[in-house]
Amino acid sequence: METLNQFSKLFLLEIRNTMGLLFWGNLVLAALVFTFRFALFSKDSQRHLLVFGFSKIFQTLAWMAFFLRTNTVTFNAIIILIPNTLIFASYYLESIAMLMLVKGSSKKAYRIQTILFALGLLSFYYVVWIQSASNILVSLASLNIFLLLIIPALRFLTETRSSLFKKILGFNYIILLVVLIFRMIYPLIKTSTTLYSVDVTQKIIFLIVFLMMMISGVGYLLLLQEEKEIQIKKLLEDKDKFFSIIAHDLRGPFNGIIGLSELLLEKDNQLEPKETNEFIHLIHQxxxxxxxxxxxxxxxxxxxxxxxxxxxxxxxxxxxxxxxxxxxxxxxxxxxxxxxxxxxxxxxxxxxxxxxxxxxxxxxxxxxxxxxxxxxxxxxxxxxxxxxxxxxxxxxxxxxxxxxxxxxxxxxxxxxxxxxxxxxxxxxxxxxxxxxxxxxxxxxxxxxxxxxxxxxxxxxxxxx
CATH class of the missing domain: 3.30.565.10 (Histidine kinase-like ATPase, C-terminal domain)
Structure with a gap:
């Protein structure tokens, strides 16, 4: 029994330790993303990676701000708003990066994400302004992140001809969404719950968020690499087909030019001017x-x-x-x-x-x-x-x-x-x-x- 208790502690890190993991995890992912951007990918992928990279940078800064907050008792609007604004901005950018990977994403889809981000930010600012209880803030923050991720996650899963890897990444986001739903409801039931609560459930939630964050970050890079390989394969197939077309279509005009010019050379003195002009016209064409x-x-x-x-x-x-x-x-x-x-x-x-x-x-x-x-x-x-x-x-x-x-x-x-x-x-x-x-x-x-x-x-x- 004692061994089991000790083993369970592996999964129950202190909240601040988990925040530290989230900080370092996002920092490492940001470094990886920008390394990939400058080293490996095309212009289209570079745009994706730039958006996704900044989402990781914002989240890195957010978790650092959460970690450095020492006074969790006194209500301070600025200290609350700065990290949460960074969190919302990071998930907004991540949702945009996800939509970029979904073929056929319309401008309307991007506008919806922007509207959700703006409304979520304004609603959170309002409840901070009226000094709502901590559990309300936690619940509302979870709701805002949920709304930002729900549409891109469903698009990942329902996209026609979506690759298996994209579906797996979509399911990863679905798990995160389920955790967010629980995190919306749980603080309302257990009203003493705050972001820095020592509650065991809170610790497990943070650990799951960390794991999903790492999986989604690495998965995003692997998915871009997969799409790049598919694109290269298609380009090679198109190139082979293209050169077979060119070889076939160039043969006809060149055969015509060679044949007509040979006739002109062989029968130069036997042709009437009108016939010569016809041959020249055909060669010209x-x-x-x-x-x-x-x-x-x-x-x-x-x-x-x-x-x-x-x-x-x-x-x-x-x-x-x-x-x-x-x-x-x-x-x-x-x-x-x-x-x-x-x-x-x-x-x-x-x-x-x-x-x-x-x-x-x-x-x-x-x-x-x-x-x-x-x-x-x-x-x-x-x-x-x-x-x-x-x-x-x-x-x-x-x-x-x-x-x-x-x-x-x-x-x-x-x-x-x-x-x-x-x-x-x-x-x-x-x-x-x-x-x-x-x-x-x-x-x-x-x-x-x-x-x-x-x-x-x-x-x-x-x-x-």
Missing amino acids: SSKNTFSLLENLLTWAKSQTGSLEFSPVQLEISAITNKTISLLANIAKSKNITLRSEIVGNQYVVADKNMLETIFRNLITNALKFTEADGEVRISIKKEKNQTIFSIKDNGIGIAPQKITNLFAINYRKNTLGTNDETGSGLGLMLCKDFVEKHNGEIWVESEVGKGSEFKFSIPDTFD
Whole structure:
């Protein structure tokens, strides 16, 4: 029995000792997070780690403030507010970092977290101002942390195609939430309970909080590492698929150029001027197609390696579209396609100039390719819900429904010849998707076979 009692003391650290553990634990986690940030991760992950790292720093400072508080009897509003504000701020930042790991987290979700943080802080300040009892403060603090963590924890568990490791981390937060629920109720039942109580239950709660904090901190880093490895694997798969596409699509134009040039060399004296001009025209067209493919290849490679600079500035939209129309006017003229823009002057968007030009060039080229002679391609925009929606609409051959779903994916590419047997790699649409997403926008297509297609993409008025 005595041995059992001694063993139980392993799990019943003094409150201040546990606070010391929480201080050192968060300090070590903060050091690990910033080491990972500077050494291992991409720009996206660095943002996650910066937010998560600051959450650990705030919590480190909070537990140090709790530990250094020697007078726990006299009511001192400042001494109470400083550590609790740091605690609330740390869990707010941790909840934001959790949402960053959940695909499809909307701005609304982040706003909700900010509102919960502000309301929780104000409610706590109010009960301190009216000098509520210590057990009320403890209970309210637990409630505020619970409300900050509940949504991200549930998103972790319910996310579609969530990895097993993410679900395990989600369950860890659920355990912490259960402890917080108990900590909300327990001080109200046992009214003598305060943060510094020597009550055995309080000691166990603090120990569980410490363990969950360590698991969640290390787990967060491991989860980012896992996602990085998944991303690298996908990039390698896309690279292999991409090079097989490029090898296939470059072969055709080069074979055409080589074959036609050989004919010109062999039969130079036997060809009529008209036939020679036709061969030269075909060689010129094949050369332009090859150059366009290589241009997209270079742009895609820069985008994938992160060396493509993203510099959004305020742009007049008509200047971009008019320039693109001028560049593609000859292609439209060769098929007698009416290419017109309904965009007037003095309409602006904040975007990267080169990327926006690439998006328009590829989408308009695509529209011209799949539009019959004497057809029409129309460019327009509209403002909707704090964003600009661009439209490139044609009355061409359209796209079958089964092809639309995977139209922007490299792994499901199926080459379709244009109305004049124009070829393409599908790389242009992939670039459009990549560049639109860099602006926090979306791209989609509405189409009906035989009636044409309308490619649309959005760019928010403001974005990070």
